Amino acid sequence: MELNENARVDTSQVDDRRGSGGGGGMGIPIPTGGGRGGIVGIIIAVLVALVGGGFGLNAATNGGGDPQQGDNTSLEQKCSADDALKQLDCRNALYVNSIQAYWRTAMPEVFGEQYKPSKTVFFSQNVSTGCGAADSGVGPFYCPADDLVYIDLTFYRLLADQLGAKGEFAQPYVLAHEYGHHVQDLLGTEAQMRRQQQRDPQNANALSVKLELQADCYAGAWAKNATGTADEQGQKIFKSITDQDIQQAIDTAEKIGDDAIQQRSGRPVNPDEFTHGSSEQRKQWFTKGFSTGDPKACDTFGAGQ
Numbered sequence: 310m311e312l313n314e315n316a317r318v319d320t321s322q323v324d325d326r327r328g329s330g331g332g333g334g335m336g337i338p339i340p341t342g343g344g345r346g347g348i349v350g351i352i353i354a355v356l357v358a359l360v361g362g363g364f365g366l367n368a369a370t371n372g373g374g375d376p377q378q379g380d381n382t383s384l385e386q387k388c389s390a391d392d393a394l395k396q397l398d399c400r401n402a403l404y405v406n407s408i409q410a411y412w413r414t415a416m417p418e419v420f421g422e423q424y425k426p427s428k429t430v431f432f433s434q435n436v437s438t439g440c441g442a443a444d445s446g447v448g449p450f451y452c453p454a455d456d457l458v459y460i461d462l463t464f465y466r467l468l469a470d471q472l473g474a475k476g477e478f479a480q481p482y483v484l485a486h487e488y489g490h491h492v493q494d495l496l497g498t499e500a501q502m503r504r505q506q507q508r509d510p511q512n513a514n515a516l517s518v519k520l521e522l523q524a525d526c527y528a529g530a531w532a533k534n535a536t537g538t539a540d541e542q543g544q545k546i547f548k549s550i551t552d553q554d555i556q557q558a559i560d561t562a563e564k565i566g567d568d569a570i571q572q573r574s575g576r577p578v579n580p581d582e583f584t585h586g587s588s589e590q591r592k593q594w595f596t597k598g599f600s601t602g603d604p605k606a607c608d609t610f611g612a613g614q
C-alpha cells in the first residue's frame with residue numbers, strides 16, 4: 310500500500326479525545342452473547358478473552374452522560390506537516406477520509422440513500438459514549454446511539470503482538486468494518502436486526518454474526534474501490550493497494566474469527582457462542598465484498614446460514 314503524500318488529511322472527520330483523559334467509569338461486563346448492548350465492536354470477544362472481561366461497556370440506557378468534545382488542535386497541526394503520513398494517527402484519519410469518501414458516492418448509487426458522515430473518536434484508555442462508558446479493552450467499536458466510531462489506536466499493537474495481525478492494512482480494514490456498521494445503522498439494518506433478536510432470542514448470536522459478516526463484506530467493497538477515493542481537493546488518497554495488502558486484511562479477518570479467538574483463549578470452539586463469525590466466514594465475506602466491489606453482494610441476511 311502506498312498513500313499519496315499529496316493527499317490532505319481532513320482531521321475534521323475525527324474527534325481527538327486522547328488528551329482529555331477519558332472520564333467514563335468502569336462499566337459492567339459487556340453482554341457479548343445476548344446482543345442487547347448497543348455496541349457493535351469488531352472484536353469485543355477478542356479483548357474479553359484476552360483481558361479477562363473485567364472492563365467493558367456500560368450498556369445502561371441513559372448512556373454515559375454528555376459526550377466529551379475532544380481537541381483537534383495538535384492533531385491538525387501534526388497532520389498538515391510534510392511528514393504527516395509517517396504518523397499513525399494521521400494515517401488513520403486519512404483512512405477514515407477514504408472510507409467516507411467511498412460511502413458518500415456508493416451509498417446513493419447502491420442503496421439510493423444519502424450518506425451521513427460519522428466521526429471517529431480517538432481515545433485513550435476510556436471514553437464516554439452515547440452507548441455508555443467504554444474501556445480500551447472492548448476494542449474498536451461503533452455506537453449507533455451517537456453515530457460515532459471509537460478507537461484507541463494502541464489497539465493495533467495488541468492486534469499485531471497478541472493476535473499476529475501485523476500488516477498495516479489491518480488498520481483500514483478495522484476502520485472500514487466499523488464504518489460498515491455505520492452504514493448498517495443508516496440503512497436501518499442494525500435496528501432491524503436488534504428487533505429480530507428480541508423476537509427470536511434463540512438466534513440472537515446467529516443474527517449478530519450476520520451483521521458482523523456484512524460489515525466485513527462492506528469493508529471488502531471499500532477495499533476494492535479505495536484507490537478511486539480522493540481528498541477534498543481531488544487528490545487520490547492511495548497510490549496503490551497491492552494483493553499483499555488485501556491478504557493482510559484477510560489475514561486479520563481470519564485472526565479475529567470467533568473460533569480463532571476461542572482457541573487462543575484455550576476454550577473449546579463452540580459455534581453457538583459465535584457473535585462475529587468464524588475465521589472462514591469472515592475471510593469469505595470480506596473476499597466477497599472485495600471481489601465484487603459491490604455492497605449489494607453483502608446480503609448476509611439473505612444468504613442462508
Ligand SMILES: [Zn+2]
Nearest residue numbers: 349350351521
Ligand atoms: Zn463489528
